Amino acid sequence: MSLRGDYSRAGSDFSVEQDWEKYTSEEHALYRRLFERQSKLVPRYACPEWIEAIAGLDASREIPKFGEVTKQLKKATGWEIVAVPGLIPDEAFFTHLANRRFPVTVWLRKPEEFDYIVEPDVFHDFFGHVPLLFDPVYADHLYEYGKGGLKAMRLDAVKFLARLYWFTIEFGLIRTPAGTRAYGAGLMSSGGELPHSVEDPGPKRLPFDLERIMRTEYLIDRYQDTYFVIDSFEHLMRETAPDFTPLYARLKK
Numbered sequence: 463m464s465l466r467g468d469y470s471r472a473g474s475d476f477s478v479e480q481d482w483e484k485y486t487s488e489e490h491a492l493y494r495r496l497f498e499r500q501s502k503l504v505p506r507y508a509c510p511e512w513i514e515a516i517a518g519l520d521a522s523r524e525i526p527k528f529g530e531v532t533k534q535l536k537k538a539t540g541w542e543i544v545a546v547p548g549l550i551p552d553e554a555f556f557t558h559l560a561n562r563r564f565p566v567t568v569w570l571r572k573p574e575e576f577d578y579i580v581e582p583d584v585f586h587d588f589f590g591h592v593p594l595l596f597d598p599v600y601a602d603h604l605y606e607y608g609k610g611g612l613k614a615m616r617l618d619a620v621k622f623l624a625r626l627y628w629f630t631i632e633f634g635l636i637r638t639p640a641g642t643r644a645y646g647a648g649l650m651s652s653g654g655e656l657p658h659s660v661e662d663p664g665p666k667r668l669p670f671d672l673e674r675i676m677r678t679e680y681l682i683d684r685y686q687d688t689y690f691v692i693d694s695f696e697h698l699m700r701e702t703a704p705d706f707t708p709l710y711a712r713l714k715k
């Protein structure tokens with residue numbers, strides 16, 4: 463797969479400078495349009511933790527300065543944002559998470575990619591992922607996931623663990639007093655799939671089931687036909703706390 467970011471200046475951990483001054487006014491305007499479109503959907507479809515976090519961020523007018531948000535994030539949950547050129551190798555990704563660093567892509571999509579983009583850009587990574595890093599339980603879960611990723615590499619089981627990330631961190635739904643809501647970043651950053659995931663009669667919405675998730679192949683080029691619903695972030699934390707070693711062994715049979 464060829465990636466479109468500029469990796470030439472990346473460090474050994476794939477971090478780069480955000481170079482915020484280099485964003486153009488057109489890029490800030492496009493980011494603002496993306497932010498506004500998603501913000502209209504958020505009250506109806508996003509989980510309360512996400513809504514509360516975005517309200518505390520000054521992120522609606524222009525592409526945020528990662529350094530500024532990191533100051534807030536460090537105080538809240540000890541996490542920081544690391545600028546990266548785009549997708550990075552598993553080991554670098556897991557190592558960042560296991561050190562409470564969330565990699566955020568620096569570049570923004572083109573206007574013609576307003577509705578759909580293949581690779582994650584700064585809008586997906588920031589708007590989708592960063593708000594929930596302010597939730598202490600979610601933040602701890604993602605840190606544990608990073609450590610679990612490094613372990614899965616040793617056990618040759620990244621394929622299975624990646625499905626957990628996909629069906630929770632990217633496309634997860636959560637039960638709330640107001641009904642089922644989205645918390646996955648792939649949903650939060652998508653104008654079409656966010657409403658689809660919550661209220662379209664088509665897809666299956668199953669209770670969280672770790673083994674089933676790890677047995678389910680996912681779709682990268684269209685809406686998911688299955689979503690998994692957690693009861694709370696505590697529930698997700700609890701269900702993913704056990705050692706996955708025996709589960710991986712079963713899955714490989």
Ligand SMILES: [Fe+2]
Pocket residue numbers: 582586587590591632647648
């Ligand atoms: Fe993502």
